Amino acid sequence: MKANAEVTIKTEKKTVTAVLSGEIDHHSAPPIRQAIDEAVIVFEPEELVLDFGLVSFMDSSGIGLVMGRYRLLEDMKCKLSVINLSSHAFKVMKLAGLDKIANLTKGGDSYEGKK
Amino acid sequence: MKVKNEMKLQLKSRSVNEGYARMAVSAFACELDPNVEELNDIKTAVSEAVTNCIVHAYNNELGTIYITVKLLENSTVEIKIRDRGCGIEDVKQAMTPLFTTLGGDRSGLGFSVMESFSDSLKVTSKKGKGTTVTIVKRIKGKASF
Numbered sequence: 001m002k003a004n005a006e007v008t009i010k011t012e013k014k015t016v017t018a019v020l021s022g023e024i025d026h027h028s029a030p031p032i033r034q035a036i037d038e039a040v041i042v043f044e045p046e047e048l049v050l051d052f053g054l055v056s057f058m059d060s061s062g063i064g065l066v067m068g069r070y071r072l073l074e075d076m077k078c079k080l081s082v083i084n085l086s087s088h089a090f091k092v093m094k095l096a097g098l099d100k101i102a103n104l105t106k107g108g109d110s111y112e113g114k115k
Numbered sequence: 116m117k118v119k120n121e122m123k124l125q126l127k128s129r130s131v132n133e134g135y136a137r138m139a140v141s142a143f144a145c146e147l148d149p150n151v152e153e154l155n156d157i158k159t160a161v162s163e164a165v166t167n168c169i170v171h172a173y174n175n176e177l178g179t180i181y182i183t184v185k186l187l188e189n190s191t192v193e194i195k196i197r198d199r200g201c202g203i204e205d206v207k208q209a210m211t212p213l214f215t216t217l218g219g220d221r222s223g224l225g226f227s228v229m230e231s232f233s234d235s236l237k238v239t240s241k242k243g244k245g246t247t248v249t250i251v252k253r254i255k256g257k258a259s260f
């Protein structure tokens with residue numbers, strides 16, 4: 001069964017950007033996590049950007065995804081930014097206090113407009 | 116309170132069903148005309164409860180998840196999600212933010228999410244018998260804008 005979420009990894013200079021799309025839950029998160037971790041380990045970036053602009057749903061598995069990457073980056077002197085959050089995803093991450101460990105920014109017209 | 120509409124749904128505890136469960140429940144709740152935020156709250160709470168059945172109750176073995184959704188006359192949706200899995204020894208401890216019995220990328224915030232995205236959350240459980248999670252959400256709908 002194809003997962004209902006995907007990730008595209010882009011690298012530029014010392015930044016790795018992971019563009020996530022679809023629905024992030026316990027079913028879809030593992031391959032995304034693996035792809036991001038592989039890129040981080042290979043490129044050793046100074047910043048990891050998680051782009052949530054195309055994410056249409058997220059539960060606490062998204063919190064786990066961000067927290068897990070934060071732990072990986074802690075020993076690597078790498079900054080973590082989470083961008084283009086929908087108001088829903090922002091609400092979930094805020095609840096978890098992720099704004100204290102990563103740079104969180106909302107997207108302009110997130111998925112609510114596209115539905 | 117009188118029940119206006121009711122749905123029963125039975126799913127195998129396969130992770131692919133997390134998406135189907137939250138979609139089916141949120142689609143059914145649409146009769147109450149929820150706004151986008153309320154719909155997302157419902158989807159998220161259902162996703163948490165169903166995921167818990169899969170990863171904790173049945174510990175990745177195959178079991179059945181029983182979902183009952185009631186739409187009440189006072190514009191309230193009541194969602195019951197039940198498993199016949201391992202049960203929870205100490206419900207209060209399980210509901211503490213950040214408490215998890217699984218490591219990895221489990222955040223231990225599933226119950227916190229269910230609690231803050233609903234109007235009431237009730238968890239009853241019996242060790243070795245299973246767990247029932249009841250989520251109640253009042254739908255204010257477009258009027259709340």
Ligand SMILES: Nc1ncnc2c1ncn2[C@@H]1O[C@H](COP(=O)(O)OP(=O)(O)O)[C@@H](O)[C@H]1O
Pocket residue numbers: 163167168171172173198200201202203209210214215216217221222223224225226227246
């Ligand atoms: N349906 C269930 N059956 C058995 N144990 C459960 C169930 N739901 C939750 N739990 C227990 O409660 C804990 C907290 O759940 P939750 O807040 O969703 O966090 P997480 O799923 O990230 O561990 C779980 O780690 C598990 O021990």
Ligand SMILES: [Mg+2]
Pocket residue numbers: 163166167224225226
């Ligand atoms: Mg959980």
